[in-house]
Amino acid sequence: MIIAQDLSLQYKDGTFGLKNVNITLPKGKLIFITGPSGSGKTSFVKLILGMEKLTSGNLSVLNYDMKNITERELVLLRQDIGPIFQDFKLLDGRSVCDNVLVGMRFLKIEKEDMYEKALKALEKVGLSHKVHSMVENLSYGERQRIAIARAVARDPKIIIADEPTGNLDKNNSLIVLDLLRSFQNEDTTIIITTHATHLIKDVKDSLHIDVEEGNLQYKEAKYE
Amino acid sequence: MNRKVSNFYYYLKEVSTLFKKDLSTNILSLFSLSFIFFILSLVISVGISSQHIIDEIRSQAQISIYYNNEIDPTSIEAKISEIDGVNLVNLISSSQARERMKDVLGTDTRILDLFDYNPFSPYIEVFISLENLDVIVDQVGSIFGVELVRDNQEVLKQLENILNIVTVFGVFIFIAVSIATVVVTAHIIRQGIYLNKDGIGTLRLLGAPTYFIYAPFILTGIILSVLAGIISFIMSYFATDFIYSRLLGSLPFVVLPKFSGLIILLLLFNLLMGISLGFIGSLIGIKSTRTQK
Numbered sequence: 001m002i003i004a005q006d007l008s009l010q011y012k013d014g015t016f017g018l019k020n021v022n023i024t025l026p027k028g029k030l031i032f033i034t035g036p037s038g039s040g041k042t043s044f045v046k047l048i049l050g051m052e053k054l055t056s057g058n059l060s061v062l063n064y065d066m067k068n069i070t071e072r073e074l075v076l077l078r079q080d081i082g083p084i085f086q087d088f089k090l091l092d093g094r095s096v097c098d099n100v101l102v103g104m105r106f107l108k109i110e111k112e113d114m115y116e117k118a119l120k121a122l123e124k125v126g127l128s129h130k131v132h133s134m135v136e137n138l139s140y141g142e143r144q145r146i147a148i149a150r151a152v153a154r155d156p157k158i159i160i161a162d163e164p165t166g167n168l169d170k171n172n173s174l175i176v177l178d179l180l181r182s183f184q185n186e187d188t189t190i191i192i193t194t195h196a197t198h199l200i201k202d203v204k205d206s207l208h209i210d211v212e213e214g215n216l217q218y219k220e221a222k223y224e
Numbered sequence: 225m226n227r228k229v230s231n232f233y234y235y236l237k238e239v240s241t242l243f244k245k246d247l248s249t250n251i252l253s254l255f256s257l258s259f260i261f262f263i264l265s266l267v268i269s270v271g272i273s274s275q276h277i278i279d280e281i282r283s284q285a286q287i288s289i290y291y292n293n294e295i296d297p298t299s300i301e302a303k304i305s306e307i308d309g310v311n312l313v314n315l316i317s318s319s320q321a322r323e324r325m326k327d328v329l330g331t332d333t334r335i336l337d338l339f340d341y342n343p344f345s346p347y348i349e350v351f352i353s354l355e356n357l358d359v360i361v362d363q364v365g366s367i368f369g370v371e372l373v374r375d376n377q378e379v380l381k382q383l384e385n386i387l388n389i390v391t392v393f394g395v396f397i398f399i400a401v402s403i404a405t406v407v408v409t410a411h412i413i414r415q416g417i418y419l420n421k422d423g424i425g426t427l428r429l430l431g432a433p434t435y436f437i438y439a440p441f442i443l444t445g446i447i448l449s450v451l452a453g454i455i456s457f458i459m460s461y462f463a464t465d466f467i468y469s470r471l472l473g474s475l476p477f478v479v480l481p482k483f484s485g486l487i488i489l490l491l492l493f494n495l496l497m498g499i500s501l502g503f504i505g506s507l508i509g510i511k512s513t514r515t516q517k
């Protein structure tokens with residue numbers, strides 16, 4: 001699924017985002033990546049999404065070699081990933097439904113199926129009553145749930161949520177984590193980065209990866 | 225197919241969103257483009273009309289021969305008929321000449337009533353093959369009794385000079401208009417892309433292909449310049465209608481091209497210009513932002 005070998009990411013100013021990472025993230029699991037701010041969680045997410053180019057080592061995501069990935073392959077890879085960003089990256093001036101649909105319009109999905117998937121995802125995140133609302137008129141929590149619906153509606157192989165609990169209180173954080181867990185199945189890997197370790201310590205059937213000074217390691221060594 | 229139709233509807237919705245996002249700039253650009261197209265339409269109209277008048281004069285290919293009234297014109301007529309390249313010879317009496325002028329003058333025919341006598345001389349009207357004009361004029365001029373051979377070469381030359389100037393002027397205007405349209409459209413698209421760079425970034429991260437991301441921008445450029453073409457056409461229609469009514473009222477002998485034909489030509493021209501220049505401008509706008517990136 002995702003395999004990193006001696007993976008390093010060095011920024012232009014010389015600092016390392018990631019250093020000599022060797023790790024494998026298996027398919028169909030719920031994986032938490034934890035660590036303090038600036039430890040390298042987001043850097044890892046950016047490498048998986050192809051937003052940054054690795055400096056050395058190797059990284060394979062869904063069998064794509066990220067070191068030598070072409071622009072065309074990157075487009076195809078991203079179509080298999082459902083990203084949920086910290087700032088949600090919704091399209092203002094468009095409706096809730098349009099924001100969910102836009103993630104599927106260029107995939108090989110028929111129009112009827114596309115609408116069905118969008119409505120189903122919105123129902124799952126509890127926003128089926130706001131299908132036609134404009135996103136800029138919604139609350140923070142609602143906007144986050146639209147981002148989740150957009151990510152999951154297109155049945156991705158990997159769902160990546162970068163700090164989804166970052167700006168939420170404990171109750172809402174747990175609701176969001178439960179919601180994200182509900183999308184996990186044997187074909188879909190869910191990767192969640194968070195610095196709120198206290199919220200995930202009791203989550204069952206999940207793998208926990210610690211990031212410290214640019215290095216990722218499982219808390220339990222079974223996937224090393 | 226169903227998805228393609230649905231996506232086209234999405235692109236149109238995006239065009240509307242993009243247009244509204246920078247409404248005042250887009251409206252001003254639309255009217256600037258409309259006036260640019262209008263200027264070009266006027267130049268094109270003048271060019272087409274001049275060419276039409278020249279073609280009409282050429283197609284008539286006729287010379288008028290004035291003779292000594294003391295000589296029997298039938299003998300001159302017989303000699304002219306024998307010349308190679310002469311197609312038809314008619315004797316026009318002074319009263320027929322007067323009637324013809326009445327037709328030319330139209331509503332101003334009363335000017336002829338001011339004369340106590342018929343001021344028109346009889347003449348011989350000769351239809352010829354235009355390529356033999358010079359030889360025929362020489363031969364007719366040497367016939368005994370012929371006093372004046374009048375052809376329309378001078379008029380033709382003057383009109384052709386005007387047409388040449390209009391053509392040169394038109395080519396420059398065409399180039400200027402094309403460049404201005406492409407620059408304006410490219411600028412609008414570049415601005416639209418800049419204003420929507422976050423949305424474009426999001427689409428990229430979601431795996432949207434380049435054509436999907438930029439189709440709304442290309443469509444925006446095309447729609448904007450086609451709208452400009454339509455506005456320009458409407459202005460051209462009224463301007464042409466006004467000019468025609470004025471010209472045909474005061475100069476009824478001017479042979480202008482058919483109004484409906486000219487209008488259809490202007491419509492097609494404006495639409496084609498709008499589509500092609502809008503498309504090129506959009507592509508350049510997109511290309512320039514991608515190069516900058």
